[in-house]
Amino acid sequence: MSIQITNYQCPACTGPLHFAGESGKLECEYCGCRYSVQEIEALYADKEAAAVAAAQAAAQKPAEGDDDWHEAEGLKAYTCPSCGARLFCDETTAATSCPYCGNPTVVPGQFQGLLRPDYVIPFKLDKNAAIDALKNYYKGKRLLPRAFTEQNHIEEIKGVYVPFWLFDGRVDADIHYKATRESSHVSGKYRVTVTDHFSVRRAGTLDFSRIPADASTKMPDAFMDSIEPFDYKDLKPFSTAYLPGYLADIYDVPAKEASQRAIRRACSTAVTQMNATTAGYTSCTPVNQSVRMPEIQPRYALLPVWMLSTRWNGKSYLFAMNGQTGKLIGDLPVSMGRWWAWFFGIAGPLAAVIGALAYFL
Numbered sequence: 637m638s639i640q641i642t643n644y645q646c647p648a649c650t651g652p653l654h655f656a657g658e659s660g661k662l663e664c665e666y667c668g669c670r671y672s673v674q675e676i677e678a679l680y681a682d683k684e685a686a687a688v689a690a691a692q693a694a695a696q697k698p699a700e701g702d703d704d705w706h707e708a709e710g711l712k713a714y715t716c717p718s719c720g721a722r723l724f725c726d727e728t729t730a731a732t733s734c735p736y737c738g739n740p741t742v743v744p745g746q747f748q749g750l751l752r753p754d755y756v757i758p759f760k761l762d763k764n765a766a767i768d769a770l771k772n773y774y775k776g777k778r779l780l781p782r783a784f785t786e787q788n789h790i791e792e793i794k795g796v797y798v799p800f801w802l803f804d805g806r807v808d809a810d811i812h813y814k815a816t817r818e819s820s821h822v823s824g825k826y827r828v829t830v831t832d833h834f835s836v837r838r839a840g841t842l843d844f845s846r847i848p849a850d851a852s853t854k855m856p857d858a859f860m861d862s863i864e865p866f867d868y869k870d871l872k873p874f875s876t877a878y879l880p881g882y883l884a885d886i887y888d889v890p891a892k893e894a895s896q897r898a899i900r901r902a903c904s905t906a907v908t909q910m911n912a913t914t915a916g917y918t919s920c921t922p923v924n925q926s927v928r929m930p931e932i933q934p935r936y937a938l939l940p941v942w943m944l945s946t947r948w949n950g951k952s953y954l955f956a957m958n959g960q961t962g963k964l965i966g967d968l969p970v971s972m973g974r975w976w977a978w979f980f981g982i983a984g985p986l987a988a989v990i991g992a993l994a995y996f997l
Contacts, residue, residue, distance in 0.1 A: 641714045641723070642683050643739040644676065644880040652739045654881025657760040657940075657959070662880060676877040684744040684876060716741065728852070731797065731876075731884035740880035751886050753874040755802075755937040757866055759795055759882065759959045766793060766942035766957050769964045773955070780968055791952070792945040795959060797884035797938035798860065799851040801891050802868075803844070803898040805932035807906040810839040811925040815917040836920060838910045844902045846935070849894040851887035855941075856954070857897075862965040863958040866939055870960060874938070884938060891934040903927045 644653040644662065651666035653676070661670040671679075714723045719737040730746035733739065747753070761769075767790065774780060813836040820829040846868055850860040872878070906927055914920040940959025945952060948969065955966030 641717065642680060642742050642744055642876075643717050643734070644680065644742065644877075645718070645739065647671070647679065652733075652880075654740055655758060655878050656881075657758055657762060660758065662877065673875055673877040677875055680877070684742075714741075714743070726885075728854075728885045728888050729883070730886050731879040731882060733881075740882075742876050742879050742884075744876060746886050747874075747876065750936075753799070753936045753938050755871040755935065756797065756874045756878050757868075757870045757937065757939050757960055758872060758878045759940040760870075761942070761957070761959055761962055763793055763795065763942070765962060766795075766944060766959075766964075769957050769962055770944055770946075770955055770966075773964050773966065774968075789946065790944055791947045792943075794943050795882040796941050796943055797879060797882055798855055798941045799885055799887035800860075800937050800939045801849045801851050801887070801889075801894045801898070802846040802935045802937050803849065803895060803902075803932050804846065804935070805844055805898075805902060805929050807842045807844065807902050807927065807929050809842065809903075809906045809910055809925070809927045810837070811907070811910050811922055811927070812837050813914060813920045813922050815914065815920040817916070818918045831918075834917065836914060836917070838913055840910070842902075842906045842909060844905075847898040847901055848939070849889075849897045851889040851891075851894055851936075852885050853888050854885065856956075859954070859956040859965055860941070863941065863956055863961075863963050866958065866960055871937065878938075882940075887936065891936075895932050895934065899929045899932060902929055 645651065646653055646664035646667060646669055648669045649664060649667040651664045653662045653664055653671070655661075655673075656663045656670075659670060661672055662676050663670050711724050712727055712729075714725065715721070716723055716734040716737060716739065718739045719734060721734055721736040723732070723734060723741065725732060725743070728746075729743065731740070731742045734741055770790070815834040815836045817832045817834065818829055819832075820827055822828070848860075848864060848866065850857060907925070911920075911922075942957040942959050944955040944957070944966070946955070947953070951969070953967050953969070955964060957964040
């Protein structure tokens with residue numbers, strides 16, 4: 637059933653359309669025509685509705701003997717409406733492109749009911765910006781092998797709309813501390829130190845809005861946390877018209893599971909904020925605390941991320957870049973030769989200073 641998926645093609649020349657962050661419009665790669673999101677939404681509304689209906693009908697059919705919908709080992713098969721090629725996708729894939737004709741492909745049936753995002757932040761930065769960011773990331777890394785920057789080549793680069801849960805909630809915190817304050821004065825030949833002891837209490841509530849937690853098991857949590865923050869001023873009501881030209885996944889981490897990460901982050905922040913109000917004491921140690929987030933409200937969003945994969949000396953290195961702000965993070969190799977040179981460059985002079993001090997003392 638080819639109508640289970642939708643290809644976004646230029647109304648003027650039928651060339652592939654892709655969403656361009658710089659213009660905020662869908663652009664044709666061949667004739668250069670540009671269309672607003674609203675125009676494409678209106679143009680493809682009927683096709684998307686038909687695709688959703690086809691997916692629902694296909695889901696009710698038995699898998700055995702069904703040549704149009706094949707599921708095996710976590711894969712789903714579709715037929716490209718443009719060239720007729722068979723497309724095999726992961727169960728969570730919601731947007732991709734045909735490897736044969738290159739047409740951007742969206743699976744509207746993946747966005748039914750609770751799987752439909754509330755929001756999307758469109759890509760602002762393109763592939764070239766991601767490549768430039770990676771090159772800049774190499775600069776200033778003194779322990780990076782020189783050959784890595786010269787011989788390392790990008791193996792794969794892809795723009796992905798990553799599913800995120802955005803959580804709103806309020807933290808109630810009540811913390812008791814034992815605190816001391818020391819003062820000293822000279823009395824005759826002696827310096828007298830006076831230590832006063834206090835019982836300190838801090839209690840209050842902190843409101844949190846849109847705490848992000850990625851909802852895809854494919855994405856490393858540490859990378860997704862590191863490329864924050866996203867600017868939520870750019871949040872748009874979800875539309876599949878933002879997806880052509882990029883990959884997109886639906887969530888496979890439920891909101892309840894992801895909420896535990898958000899709760900830990902919010903509670904940790906609340907404790908830090910409370911601790912910051914206890915300045916002025918010589919010491920202040922928490923002895924009892926109640927920090928909880930009784931209610932948390934999830935919202936579902938797709939956020940833009942560039943994923944870059946490189947390979948050097950037989951090993952793969954993964955990088956992630958925020959497709960809105962350009963913040964990039966990734967793993968880099970370390971040149972042991974440079975590391976030892978740096979170590980001895982620091983250790984040598986330090987040892988000389990310590991030796992000189994020991995001689996004179």
